[in-house]
Amino acid sequence: MNTHTVKAFDQDIGELRALIAQMGGLAEQAIRDAVQALTRHDLEAAAQIVVGDKAIDAIEMKVEQLAVQIIALRAPMADDLREVVAAIKIGGVIERIGDYAKNIAKRVPLVENHGDLAPLSILPAMANLAISMVHDVLDAFAARDAEAALDVCQRDRQVDDFYNSLFRVLVTHMMENPATIGQMAHLLFIAKNLERVGDHATNVAEMVYFAATGQHMVERDRGAPQTGEI
């Protein structure tokens, strides 16, 4: 590439990274807001999150259009091409994280808030952990930092542990209060959604690692099969 092309490419890729960062910020906030709407039983905030998801979807389309345009016009090679392809895939993952926020928000009206509900008090901490993984893996993408991506993967186990203890708490609660089973089932899905957010951050970490190094991350020890993988 000549200097002109290189500059144009840097500008394009900068725009692509900015879009991914913007999408990521919206998705993190949506997850945080959805769990808060749940613990406060705030139906209005929940409805806002459902509407706000369209903004995330719109940025994903922009990411894809820009990435395809970059590939077509700038013909990037090697590292640069891997980064553009990673951006397409990461955009898709963030869009799904936005969907999880929307799905949690849609369950808010279906879960009555009993102040003494133990599972509800665990969910915000689990959400914060999952959100921090998303945040850090997108920073790793922006910095092409393979080590930081590896670090995010290692934290997924903690989210899985949260999920497993919540699963037990919820099933116990169901057995002791059969009348609340329908509601507890919704909390179970919400916990599962948050666990999936952690999984997706891990998937993105693998993409960032590959984009940065050209190597696939070695098969990680993902813990006992009854944890996050089910």
Next chain:
Amino acid sequence: MNTHTVKAFDQDIGELRALIAQMGGLAEQAIRDAVQALTRHDLEAAAQIVVGDKAIDAIEMKVEQLAVQIIALRAPMADDLREVVAAIKIGGVIERIGDYAKNIAKRVPLVENHGDLAPLSILPAMANLAISMVHDVLDAFAARDAEAALDVCQRDRQVDDFYNSLFRVLVTHMMENPATIGQMAHLLFIAKNLERVGDHATNVAEMVYFAATGQHMVERDRGAPQTGEI
């Protein structure tokens, strides 16, 4: 492009389509086998499905490598470029469908088979419906058939209906038999996994539609919010 380049591109894209079709076939079979292993409580078959998922993951890597190679070497434009980008995304979706099969298989040891369990008798029909959507949308991709893709989307409602009635059946079963709540929770997740397979087929249909037409599918009526979207 000159004739030589066009031929090389056609050959590459044919190879890409063949990989997607191969992946899709494996994923369909894995879902079918996983639900059969569940209804028969066949632990050995379940273990095989978990191992077999690696083959699907390996093909996804090949899809991505070939797609990136095509973009870099052949510089496809417009329709062709959209198809190559769609292949990357569709590969990612099929990989996730394979993960659902693996996840169902991992739950097989956790669900004891009582011959008279109503939910277990509903799952195979639901799985068949979801699998048929995956099958047909991959045919639509191979044929660049936007109409067939639209048709697949319209069938997602039926999978959602299955899921909703299963949800009610399972919650009722839990209330009447609190001792089985842990097992029923696993069946609930399995039903949800199958419902997500239908959703993913719908997502692929949207990608196929966009690849074939260059237009995004108009926002579809996705039913009441308590259905498939949660």
